[in-house]
Amino acid sequence: xxxxxxxxxxxxxxxxxxxxxxxxxVELQERIKALGKEISENYRGKVPVFIGVLNGAFLFxxxxxKNVTVDCEVDFFKLSSYGDxxxxxxxxxxxxxxxxxxxxxxxxxxxxxxxxGLSMKFIEDLIAPHNPASMSVVxxxxxxxxxxxxxxxxxxxxxxxxxxxxxxxxxxxxxxxNLRSIYVLSE
Ligand code: IMP
Ligand code: MG
Numbered sequence: 193x194x195x196x197x198x199x200x201x202x203x204x205x206x207x208x209x210x211x212x213x214x215x216x217x218v219e220l221q222e223r224i225k226a227l228g229k230e231i232s233e234n235y236r237g238k239v240p241v242f243i244g245v246l247n248g249a250f251l252f253x254x255x256x257x258k259n260v261t262v263d264c265e266v267d268f269f270k271l272s273s274y275g276d277x278x279x280x281x282x283x284x285x286x287x288x289x290x291x292x293x294x295x296x297x298x299x300x301x302x303x304x305x306x307x308x309g310l311s312m313k314f315i316e317d318l319i320a321p322h323n324p325a326s327m328s329v330v331x332x333x334x335x336x337x338x339x340x341x342x343x344x345x346x347x348x349x350x351x352x353x354x355x356x357x358x359x360x361x362x363x364x365x366x367x368x369x370n371l372r373s374i375y376v377l378s379e
Contacts, residue, residue, distance in 0.1 A: 204358070204368065204375050211358055211375035215350060220332075220360060220373065221255065223349050227330060228259025231300065231347065239263045240298040243290065245315065246270040247369065248304030251361040252332045252349075256302065267292045269318075271311055284314040299324040304361045305333040307354075309341035316343065333357065333374070352376075 204211040231240075239262070244253035246268050257264060270288030299319060306312055312329060319327060330347035338354045352374075358364045359371030368375075 203378075204371065206364065206368075210378050212378045213373050214352065214357060214376040215360075215374040217360075217372040220349075224252070224255045224332075225259045227347055227349060228256055228261075231256075231330065232259075232261040235262050235264075235298065235300075237262075238298050239265065240300050241265045241267055241292060241294065242300050242302050243294075243319075244268045244302045245304070245311065246288065247366075248361045248363065249302045249332075251369070252304055253302045256330070265292065269315065271314070282308075282310065284311050286314075286318070294319055294322045294324045296323065296325050299327045301327065301329045303329065303331040305335070305357070306331045306343065306345055307335050307338045309339050309343040312343040312345070313341040332360075333362075 203213070242253060242257055242260075242264055244250060244266065247270070253266070257266065267290050268288065269286070269290060272285045272287050301312070301315055301319075303312060312331075316327070328346040329344065330349075331345050332349035334345055334348050334351050335354045336351050353376070356364070356377045357374050358368040358377075359374045361369050362374070363369045
């Protein structure tokens with residue numbers, strides 16, 4: 193077992209990999225507050241359904257809706273694409289379906305990160321046939337230089353470099369989701 197040392201204020205060492213802070217907790221929370229405000233203004237008079245993509249988006253979704261001031265509902269999809277590796281397998285699997293009926297509803301898909309865009313394309317194709325009244329996408333992080341699929345992301349928290357990141361919901365082999373900041377793999 194590699195030794196894991198988590199220093200929340202500084203760096204995260206996982207075996208021979210060193211992760212350094214990219215976006216600190218305060219910056220995350222400030223940006224999420226602004227996103228919540230923007231979404232609340234755009235959905236005034238509506239009751240949107242926030243659809244989180246598990247597992248990665250669970251922290252972001254919970255902090256986001258705490259900053260939303262219109263009535264809203266919450267549901268979740270569960271997808272899997274990365275396995276235990278740092279690079280995508282290029283395949284998306286639906287592991288948990290939605291519980292709610294999206295037809296005629298204003299849907300806001302909540303993602304932790306859009307990398308190639310494959311997962312988002314998969315979700316859009318899954319939801320579109322159910323005829324929602326509207327569908328928008330909010331992603332905390334986007335790697336613009338990695339985008340391979342034509343997906344529209346309506347609300348972006350931060351554009352980041354095409355490097356592997358962990359923390360605040362994002363995992364490496366299912367761990368480190370509990371870190372309060374986002375850390376990036378240093379060269
Ligand atoms: P995409 O389908 O290539 O856009 O990848 C999206 C999914 O891969 C995200 O929802 C994440 O779960 C995962 N992912 C992409 N980049 C990273 C990363 O840097 N760290 C951890 N997970 C990532
Ligand atoms: Mg995800």
